[in-house]
Amino acid sequence: MPILSAQHLNFIYGKGTPYEKHAVHDISFSVEPGEIVGIIGHTGSGKSTLMQLLNGLLKPMNGTVTVDGQDIWQNPKTIRKYRFQVGLVFQYPEYQLFDETVEKDIAFGPKNMGLTEEEIGERVLRAAELVDLPPHLLPKSPFDLSGGEKRRAAIAGVIAMEPKVLILDEPTAGLDPKGRQTILEMIKAYNQKTGAAVLFVSHNMEDVAALAHRVLVLSGGKEVLFDTPDKVFAQSETLQNLSLDVPVATRIMLGLKQKGFAVKDGIYTLEAAADEIARLKKEGGANA
Template sequence: MAVIKTEDLTYVYGEDTPFRKVAVDNVNLSIDEGEFIGVIGHTGSGKSTLIQHFNGLLKPSSGRIFIDGEQLWEDKARLREIRFKVGLVFQYPEYQLFEETCYKDIAFGPRNMGLSEEEIDRRVRETARLVGIDDTMLDKSPFELSGGQKRRVAIAGVMAMEPKVLILDEPASGLDPKGRAQILGLIREYHREKKNTVMLVSHSMEDVAKHCSKILVMNKAKVSMYDTPVNVFHRADELTAMGLSVPQVTKVFNRLKAQGCDIPEDVYTVGFGSELIMKILSQHKGADL
């Protein structure tokens, strides 16, 4: 069953003012449970606005949203309940840390859900382990940690709510390569362990290609593609026209193909690419001998 479903979802900023702007235009989406979705689109394409609809932070100007089969905004009293099903991690989430200790900060979400103390404790410790925050750090103030650690604590704060869908808005931005790899690795780990749906907004085609099972492409407030990475990156020209691109390794292989090499078109991770080259090289060697 689709965990998130939208019907003609439209959102307009500044209705009835000279600054009127359609940020999300007639979006019909159906997202299945357990997917790992990459959301790409250039700045201002409506990605952030779209994801804020999924947990009811924004009310659509028109259209409907269903979370887990239940319609958002139908009953305002239920809104908070439904919100717990969709965890949203904003950009630079470390700026929203506020508690005295990391433990309390991670516990903020679960506590708002009204869980028992034991359950809260279990969830905090489990997510802390998942994001690589050890017990000594849990008792520290979040303001004493390094940037990467703060970010992981903040992400843990949302993960601890164990939402059915976890949405992350550029979780790796502003971090060094090691920090990036760590964050993306732990999100992947989370997905593998919990089997929940994950949506990852990113500007890095490499990251999206490496981790995601499906890719959602936003362009000019519309969803222009929602497909597997192979099918999306196959339409390299369209992506370039939107101001996006394909992973660098795909570019290399597309160029090779244009020059007449006999290679498949679905190369979009470095790992697969190097494997392929090794294979071709060994074949050539065999032919030479």
């Protein structure tokens, strides 16, 4: 059974005003437990709205969101429960830090869940370790941390709730290459250690290629593609028409194909590309 599922979601901003905008248009998809889904689409494609629909921060005009088979809006009074089950990390989450110490800030979510002090303490430590935040930073003020550390502390604040589904909106935006790498590894680690499903929005196709099991492509609030990365990245023309890109490896393979080399389809990581080129060289050598 899918852990998270959306059926015919629709959302309109400012309904009935001149600023009306149909941000999410009939979107349906489902995510299995333990799956990593990459969401791509250019600015204004409805990604951020979709994420807020998935954890009940916004209520869809029509359509349903189910978590573990349960309709989250069945009883609006219990909506908070689902916010703990579907953890949402906003873009630039470091701007939401507020408490005196990093530790207290990470504890904010678990505290709201009504857990015991002991359990909260354990979760804070576990979350800090998962995001690679050294223990000596915990008693510091969150505003004294570096940019990358702030980001990780903020993500830890959501991870500490130990959601079954973790959603991240452009988690690597504005970070240096090393900071980016740390965040990506952290996403993978959370997914593997807890078996939680992860959805993440990214503009970086390499990130999507490296992590995602499936890719959801959005454009103008509509669902364009939802498939495995090899199938999605095989449609480079469709993606380019949506001002999106394909990973470097796919681009190399497309170039080779145009030059007449018999490369395989569905290659989107650099490792696979290297293997494929090695294979070609070997075969080419044998033929020559």
